[in-house]
Amino acid sequence: xxxxxxxxxxxxxxxxxxxxxxxxxxxxxxxxxxxxxxxxxxxxxxxxxxxxxxxxxxxxxxxxxxxxxxxxxxxxxxxxxxxxxxxxxxxxxxxxxxxxxxxxxxxxxxxxxxxxxxxxxxxxxxxxxxxxxxxxxxxxxxxxxxxxxxxxxxxxxxxxxxxxxxxxxxxxxxxxxxxxxxxxxx
Amino acid sequence: xxxxxxxxxxxxxxxxxxxxxxxxxxxxxxxxxxxxxxxxxxxxxxxxxxxxxxxxxxxxxxxxxxxxxxxxxxxxxxxxxxxxxxxxxxxxxxxxxxxxxxxxxxxxxxxxxxxxxxxxxxxxxxxxxxxxxxxxxxxxxxxxxxxxxxxxxxxxxxxxxxxxxxxxxxxxxxxxxxxxxxxxxxxxxxxxxxxxxxxxxxxxxxxxxx
Numbered sequence: 117x118x119x120x121x122x123x124x125x126x127x128x129x130x131x132x133x134x135x136x137x138x139x140x141x142x143x144x145x146x147x148x149x150x151x152x153x154x155x156x157x158x159x160x161x162x163x164x165x166x167x168x169x170x171x172x173x174x175x176x177x178x179x180x181x182x183x184x185x186x187x188x189x190x191x192x193x194x195x196x197x198x199x200x201x202x203x204x205x206x207x208x209x210x211x212x213x214x215x216x217x218x219x220x221x222x223x224x225x226x227x228x229x230x231x232x233x234x235x236x237x238x239x240x241x242x243x244x245x246x247x248x249x250x251x252x253x254x255x256x257x258x259x260x261x262x263x264x265x266x267x268x269x270x271x272x273x274x275x276x277x278x279x280x281x282x283x284x285x286x287x288x289x290x291x292x293x294x295x296x297x298x299x300x301x302x
Numbered sequence: 303x304x305x306x307x308x309x310x311x312x313x314x315x316x317x318x319x320x321x322x323x324x325x326x327x328x329x330x331x332x333x334x335x336x337x338x339x340x341x342x343x344x345x346x347x348x349x350x351x352x353x354x355x356x357x358x359x360x361x362x363x364x365x366x367x368x369x370x371x372x373x374x375x376x377x378x379x380x381x382x383x384x385x386x387x388x389x390x391x392x393x394x395x396x397x398x399x400x401x402x403x404x405x406x407x408x409x410x411x412x413x414x415x416x417x418x419x420x421x422x423x424x425x426x427x428x429x430x431x432x433x434x435x436x437x438x439x440x441x442x443x444x445x446x447x448x449x450x451x452x453x454x455x456x457x458x459x460x461x462x463x464x465x466x467x468x469x470x471x472x473x474x475x476x477x478x479x480x481x482x483x484x485x486x487x488x489x490x491x492x493x494x495x496x497x498x499x500x501x502x503x504x505x506x507x508x509x510x511x512x
Contacts, residue, residue, distance in 0.1 A: 141323060161335065164332065167336075191452045192447060229315065278308065282303070
């Protein structure tokens, strides 16, 4: 008969494997949106290790919890990179990746990148979690360690701010571009 | 533009949209690496490879990047006194970010036992190495934040008698590695902040996660 510890260990490994396969893809995407490929790989490995070590603490829906771990690991990685840059005067490597290059049909799309960049980091991150990770306010609350109520209110305000920024950018366009309908009506 | 349209607009610029799924063999390798004992995380490697050499420029930059986050008092002793917070958010232009903490006033309070539960109530906690000490301040370079910050340096400042008391209670030494926690800008003493040991590190890990 095999020792009890070994059987327990196997069960734990199985449990982790079944959970991890559901976490890996969303985490890879989360990190790809926020870090260069090398850092994303490092932080993914680190995040999985934390999940493995704290397997017993994982909540029923582990993804928001895992995003939070990834966010912490990423913050530490960024800090490490800042230190390296200062010591070696290197070029930044933890820049967020460039957004998808607009195709030919996108030239009229409002300047989302600039509008997002104009928001406070906290607001932009809320919107990313909402639109890119497709999280609900309750899930966002768990990732950011705030109350669901606060997440709802902040998300609502962040959307309003983004709309205002997008509107302001539309307004900046050359005269006649947006107002052409009105002009032709009279 | 309604919420759905806004979400759709953002999704259309998702940087991960073109990311192909991980290959199964890569996932298998990742899982195996994670579960293999004695695995070295990238963080461990970074920490070990962490160069100890520092240039004079580093200190000039550190001095240039002073941001104050001090706060209202609570600490794990009886008789902690309040202080007024003066906080500024970290500046993205600062070459080195600094978190400022203060020391608790000297007290006759008795110490509670260091437990993960009590420690988990602290709002900031880090692992760092003392890089400078003078009569009024101790500077630590952070190697890992458990909670509450991403600054590179932490400067603990206090008027002389209090600093002396803090240095005595935590026994900060130049070059030493410490685990430090704080709440509302005040360092938690009484064994909650102390020289690095595996035992204390285990309590920090339990209280804050990785």
